[in-house]
Amino acid sequence: MSRPPRDALRREIVDVAQRMFAGIGFRGTSLRMIADEAGCSKAALLYHFKTKTAILEELLDPLVVDVEHIRASAPESPPTDAVAFALEHAAALVVKHRSAIAMLRGLEDMADEITVVGRGQEWVDELTEVVVADEDTLDRRVAAHAFVAGLLAACLSLPDVDDEALSGALLRLGARMFDRDPASLTTVRL
Incomplete structure (x- = not known):
């Protein structure tokens, strides 16, 4: 699987998190779930956002x-x-x-x-x-x-x-x- 460019990955993480936070809630969503759905490693996600709260605040x-x-x-x-x-x-x-x-x-x-x-x-x-x-x-x-x-x-x-x-x-x-x-x-x- 080829990796998307950094900006595209960041946008994908945010889009996935938005769907998951709205659907199953902030508490019900883990960083691992977001990373899996965005098609990246948890480390790649953490490169862009240090915490789940940081993703929410951007949203x-x-x-x-x-x-x-x-x-x-x-x-x-x-x-x-x-x-x-x-x-x-x-x-x-x-x-x-x-x-x-x-x-x-x-x-x-x-x-x-x-x-x-x-x-x-x-x-x-x-x-x-x-x-x-x-x-x-x-x-x-x-x-x-x-x-x-x-x-x-x-x-x-x-x-x-x-x-x-x-x-x-x-x-x-x-x-x-x-x-x-x-x-x-x-x-x-x-």
Whole structure:
């Protein structure tokens, strides 16, 4: 068997890991399994990635970049604009990064080892604060948490729904939950 060029092998390792992490989970996947499926030795895999966590972090980098871009471009006021911005961008983020979110399932206890896991809760807390800022009530906080949980569940449970349809449904749901006119929310592309 001929060996692929180094860059091609690195890409193959990442592609294989993505499928395996999303399918059987990060914990259920070993470096040996990834190497075997990528058609390389474990040593060749370790040349490119020192740990399984390093592979996961590379896979999650586009998600992190998009989150940081959203955070940097978020409006500070007025609050209604901030709520619309948060709903539109949260929906766009989870729809675009469904596979990354699938890979993160069940890793909540690994916040110290996997940076994005720890930061994920910070992002959820920020979103919650934005959507409750103009009406900080228990009902509004519950709605914020239900919206985030619903975003994640819909993206993981409805893989057969195309991105545009799912984004639209999530925005209509967000509009109902936060007393917004659905026509005032638009689908954004990240």
